Amino acid sequence: MGNNRTLVLIKPDALKRRLSGEIISRFERKGLKVIGLKMLKLTKPQAEKHYSVHKSKPFFGDLVSYITSSPILAMVLEGRECIQVVRNLLGATDGSKASPGTIRGDFSNSIQYTLVHASDSEESYKHEVSIYFNNEEILDYQIEGENLI
Numbered sequence: 001m002g003n004n005r006t007l008v009l010i011k012p013d014a015l016k017r018r019l020s021g022e023i024i025s026r027f028e029r030k031g032l033k034v035i036g037l038k039m040l041k042l043t044k045p046q047a048e049k050h051y052s053v054h055k056s057k058p059f060f061g062d063l064v065s066y067i068t069s070s071p072i073l074a075m076v077l078e079g080r081e082c083i084q085v086v087r088n089l090l091g092a093t094d095g096s097k098a099s100p101g102t103i104r105g106d107f108s109n110s111i112q113y114t115l116v117h118a119s120d121s122e123e124s125y126k127h128e129v130s131i132y133f134n135n136e137e138i139l140d141y142q143i144e145g146e147n148l149i
């Protein structure tokens with residue numbers, strides 16, 4: 001493994017609580033690079049495609065309603081072991097179980113309102129990124145000193 005990319009959504013609850021800057025800052029301070037970023041309001045078909053693995057879950061309908069209820073930020077992050085590093089920064093899905101110091105451990109006490117979504121594998125990244133970004137919207141660039149992080 002080495003450098004990889006992940007798809008992050010800063011979800012409606014995070015924007016409503018004015019936490020998007022705090023969350024992006026945690027990714028940047030860790031040394032991850034933002035290589036794609038946009039605000040959008042998801043359509044129902046996009047949400048159903050994104051969460052297709054949860055289609056049979058009892059909370060699927062509520063999940064789609066919630067993620068389409070107001071704008072979100074979609075981001076592509078890049079860095080060393082980025083998929084795993086971002087999952088670690090997020091903490092456990094259930095905020096009541098997430099460790100202090102993680103984003104959910106510090107700001108969520110819910111299993112539904114989890115503030116942030118991030119891809120859990122290379123396979124999910126490929127599935128998810130295509131819903132939000134085309135190739136021209138993901139920028140390949142270097143930052144001076146980035147290898148020091």
Ligand code: CMP
Pocket residue numbers: 054059063093111112113114116117118
């Ligand atoms: P996310 O990381 O975006 O991936 C799936 C989402 O489903 C999760 O965050 C939560 O928002 C939601 N979710 C997971 N488990 C439950 C649950 N038991 N009840 C309601 N929502 C859930």
